[in-house]
Amino acid sequence: MANPTIFVMLWSLMVSIPNSNARKEGAANEELAWFQNICTTTGKEKVVKLHFFLQDVQAGINETVFEVARASISENSPSNFGLVRVLDDLVTAGPEKDSEKLGRAQGTIAYIDLETSALGMNLNIVFTAGPYNGSTLCILGRNPITVDKRELPVVGGTGIFRMARGYVIGNTYAYDPYTEYGVLEYNAYVSYFDDSSIRTLQGDQ
Ligand SMILES: *[C@@H]1O[C@H](CO)[C@@H](O)[C@H](O)[C@H]1NC(C)=O
Numbered sequence: 658m659a660n661p662t663i664f665v666m667l668w669s670l671m672v673s674i675p676n677s678n679a680r681k682e683g684a685a686n687e688e689l690a691w692f693q694n695i696c697t698t699t700g701k702e703k704v705v706k707l708h709f710f711l712q713d714v715q716a717g718i719n720e721t722v723f724e725v726a727r728a729s730i731s732e733n734s735p736s737n738f739g740l741v742r743v744l745d746d747l748v749t750a751g752p753e754k755d756s757e758k759l760g761r762a763q764g765t766i767a768y769i770d771l772e773t774s775a776l777g778m779n780l781n782i783v784f785t786a787g788p789y790n791g792s793t794l795c796i797l798g799r800n801p802i803t804v805d806k807r808e809l810p811v812v813g814g815t816g817i818f819r820m821a822r823g824y825v826i827g828n829t830y831a832y833d834p835y836t837e838y839g840v841l842e843y844n845a846y847v848s849y850f851d852d853s854s855i856r857t858l859q860g861d862q
């Protein structure tokens with residue numbers, strides 16, 4: 658006689674494999690339906706302006722920006738060409754470092770201009786509080802840091818900001834050369850699809 662344990666195991670395998678496949682297929686179909694719907698239905702894009710600050714600590718005990726590498730030219734370059742840094746800055750609602758915490762700004766920056774100081778940015782705003790908690794915004798592009806108001810593209814995001822687009826205007830709100838503490842102000846103009854089915858999908862995982 659067959660071992661009842663093995664029988665139960667085999668039975669549950671036979672049942673559960675098609676089930677989980679069906680579930681995966683169902684989720685994939687739901688993703689596709691959402692995507693098709695979002696791409697073909699007009700008038701669902703929402704526009705929002707986000708205003709936040711990055712606490713950019715380049716030295717000291719609470720440093721959040723670290724050097725990763727430099728090129729042979731970096732030392733003698735007037736524009737730090739080839740220098741690469743990684744950062745994980747606190748994002749706040751106001752300019753003060755103890756103001757309401759909204760999340761983190763995580764990414765890599767590289768000095769990419771041989772003549773003037775300009776950064777190639779890969780910056781991810783990771784919201785951990787407020788109405789966008791759990792969502793991220795992806796900022797990518799060239800940042801001419803000597804310019805007063807810098808424009809950078811918003812190229813996408815996740816969660817609420819899935820398929821977001823737009824731009825940010827960044828400027829240096831404050832910088833203390835002694836402590837190397839910078840406060841960067843960002844105004845982000847973002848359009849995204851505010852569809853509750855996005856959240857249903859996330860809750861479904
Ligand atoms: C570092 O962070 C801690 C905790 O937020 C704070 O108490 C301290 O004053 C900070 N130190 C400096 C030098 O900013």
Ligand SMILES: *[C@@H]1O[C@H](CO)[C@@H](O)[C@H](O)[C@H]1NC(C)=O
Binds near residue numbers: 785787790
């Ligand atoms: C942000 O979302 C996480 C996950 O849902 C939750 O645990 C946390 O309490 C939220 N934080 C705030 C400040 O709302």
